Amino acid sequence: MRPEPSPVGPGQESVWDYPRPPRVERVARRVLIRLGDEAIVDTDDVVRVLETSHPPVYYLPISAFADGALTSGEGSSYCEFKGSARYFDVSGGGQLRPRAAWTYPRPAAGFESLDGRVAVYARDMDLCTVDSVEVMPQPGRFYGGWITPEIVGPFKGERGSLGW
Structure with missing residues (x-):
């Protein structure tokens, strides 16, 4: 059962207005990620994926990450829309986070703009x-x-959202 969307204020967007299947869009935003007190990526080359009930997922060029920040991680997963994903371990400032990032090495049709990008x-x-x-x-x-x-919800992943 679909939940009641939260009210949308000026300048806000509801995840319940996002499409299914998801939409990919380039955005004029700057993304910074820090790990272990080190900036591992700082880029304005940003693509986001919008899917009903989910906040945006930001995809950044693999080439924008600091040298050594991404190393091949264990496992894989499959998205019915985007295809097969593989994982990266993420390192920065002496810290290591296993399987903390993913990519679609051969994205499915309609998601080609995710090629060479990581979330x-x-x-x-x-x-x-x-x-x-x-x-x-x-x-x-x-x-x-x-x-x-x-971005307003409610969001998939919250308690009670399994059946959405």
Whole structure:
């Protein structure tokens, strides 16, 4: 059963207005990620994926990450829309976060703009910002969306959201 969307204020967007299947869009935003007191990526080459009930997932060029920040991680997963994903371990400032990022090496049709890009779980980093605003991670261990003040839910991953 679909929950009641939260009210949308000026300058906000509801995840319940996002499409399914998801939409990919380039955005004029700056993303900074810090781990172990080290900036591991700082870029304005940003693409986001919008999917009903999920906060945006930000995809950044693999080439924008600091040398050695991304190393091949264990496992894989599959998205019915984007295809097969593989994981990265993320390192920075003497810290290591296993399986904290993922990529689609051969994205499915319609998601080709994700090729050569990586998304990072905000919950595993010391700091993630979008335009200098700190993000909150999407609830739940599976999900990788980033919540900023202009995004309203409720969000998939919250308690009771399994059936959405």
